Amino acid sequence: MDSPRLLRRYLLAALSAVLLASVAVGPAQADPARAAHAQADPAPRAAAAVTFQDTFDGAAGSAPNSSKWQIETGDNVNNHERQYYTAGNNNAKLDGQGHLVIEARRENPNNYQCWYGRCEYTSARLNTSGKFTTTYGRVEARLKVPRGQGMWPAFWMLGNDIGQVGWPNSGEIDIMENVGFEPGTVHGTLHGPGYSGSGGIGAGYSLPGGQAFADAFHTFAVDWSPERITWSVDGTVYQTRTPADLGGRQWVFNKPFFLILNLAVGGYWPGDPDGSTPFPSQLVVDEVKVTTGEGAGGGSAIRGLAGKCVDVAGANPANGTPVQLYDCNGTAAQQWTVGSDGTIRALGKCLDAAGGGTADGTPVQLWDCAGVPAQQWVVSGARDIVNPQANKCLDVTGNNSANNTRLQLWTCTGAANQKWTVG
Incomplete structure (x- = not known):
């Protein structure tokens, strides 16, 4: 992402308090016939262990699981985003069908104040700070993003030491970002000291044939190990980054990170909504999962x-x-x-x-x-x-x-x- 995305109020209060307190594509088609031994029950194997998972099961209208997620509140001047992130289940709730729905609305029922004056929009941002961190493993989410100019959904991570070292020294791993004017493209990016904001190291991935990510669920993942991070969409790898990509700058990704999900409205990168932007707009989350193996x-x-x-x-x-x-x-x-x-x-x-x-x-x-x-x-x-x-x-x-x-x-x-x- 193109700037720290840290809420002023959250950084000064909740975040600091919490942290300080604690492709070869084969041309052949699949053969339906399988050997009898291939159909046998798999032997026990050292597959990666699930260390975090949320499938968002629960009653329609209920808030996200508070043992896994905390809700951030406030605006975000750093990116010049237009939304106010609200508490509880106002803009983030379960739909009763195994999904979390983060909804951006054009409204201001409580006279929220933003950096530019009276806020025009509400939305939600969740993180696992103080509840879950991971160092390495596979971090993935199955999501359906909204469509429309000015929409900015993201699934990303921040270094757990941000309360001590600040951003960008903490490091940031953007697993998936989509901006509304690019309906068929997502981006994966690293930010760290000397390569932050618009200088982040990353790449984009585009769906074939003019498809839009808002049309269906997709799985966005990073496979993260010492000195290597690989991004994929629906199992297709589109970039790998190592310290060699940083031109001698510091690799800050061998330590614990926490997870973040949010739906921003407007900002420097996506631009503001316009008359074509549908509201409400929804980021629908089917599952978030982290798995880690031995070593x-x-x-x-x-x-x-x-x-x-x-x-x-x-x-x-x-x-x-x-x-x-x-x-x-x-x-x-x-x-x-x-x-x-x-x-x-x-x-x-x-x-x-x-x-x-x-x-x-x-x-x-x-x-x-x-x-x-x-x-x-x-x-x-x-x-x-x-x-x-x-x-x-x-x-x-x-x-x-x-x-x-x-x-x-x-x-x-x-x-x-x-x-x-x-x-």
């Missing part, structure tokens, strides 16, 4: 033939890097997360059947996560790792236990070179 979000080892590990060659995160067998060494190149979406991930990318291939001997590699069948895997109770599209198993080429032996797809035989222990 501070890095995942866990996958061991196979001769007790060796599935390894990304040279710890190189580039697309097309071979995935191989190698002595287990505990490095990030051997830390894998088995996701609920069927992916197996390391270094912010996915285990992938090269070129979407399904034939025996198709090599496996690392590639940007794209939500395609070539990146779908099932860990069976028999310890096979199966690609359902190919109906084939992850296999050590030639049953060779030497370091650097490439992994591939092969017809499932039950042999030792196709048996894997996750975690």
Whole structure:
């Protein structure tokens, strides 16, 4: 986002008090046939553990769960936003159907005063400060954004030490921002010392074919590990950032952060609403979830033939890097997360059947996560790792236990070179 987005009243009162007190896209289509062992109940595995989740179940009209969220109030002069954030369930409430609805309205029932005079709009902003923080892991939300000029929904994080070091030294991770004049584009951005405001480091992601994000729910996520943050929309990775992107400036993202959801109205970046902007406008939140694996979000080892590990060659995160067998060494190149979406991930990318291939001997590699069948895997109770599209198993080429032996797809035989222990 283009400025600190910190409310004057909140920073001076509530926030300080709380803190100080405490893609290779495979061309083949999915094959409906699956091996019997692929349909077996999955074996226990070291998938990431859920550390925070809210599915917003509750009675229609009730306020967000106060054990997970606190509500901020006030205006925001820093961005020249036009709304006043209200308390309780005035502008943020459950709809009784498993959603949180954050609603922006053109109203001022209580004569709220903003930086520019009498406020023109109300809305809501929630955060988990003092209730939940995370360091690393997968942070995601399934959202449907509003449409209209001047709308500015966001899902983001701030460093938990903001009360001590201030912004931007605290760091800020913007997981998703959308401005109304770009209905088909969202942005992910890092802010820190020397790269804040309009100088933030980030990128945008656009839906194909002129689609608008307001038309449907989408899942926005970051996969965050030491020295690396990767952004995705609906499983498609669109950027990865490391300290190398900062030009020698300080990386401030190896510490606890808390979560924020808000719907702003107007401001420097989106501009003000106009006669075409619908009110009320709603940011609808289906779920917010944080998962972390072993090793501070890095995942866990996958061991196979001769007790060796599935390894990304040279710890190189580039697309097309071979995935191989190698002595287990505990490095990030051997830390894998088995996701609920069927992916197996390391270094912010996915285990992938090269070129979407399904034939025996198709090599496996690392590639940007794209939500395609070539990146779908099932860990069976028999310890096979199966690609359902190919109906084939992850296999050590030639049953060779030497370091650097490439992994591939092969017809499932039950042999030792196709048996894997996750975690």
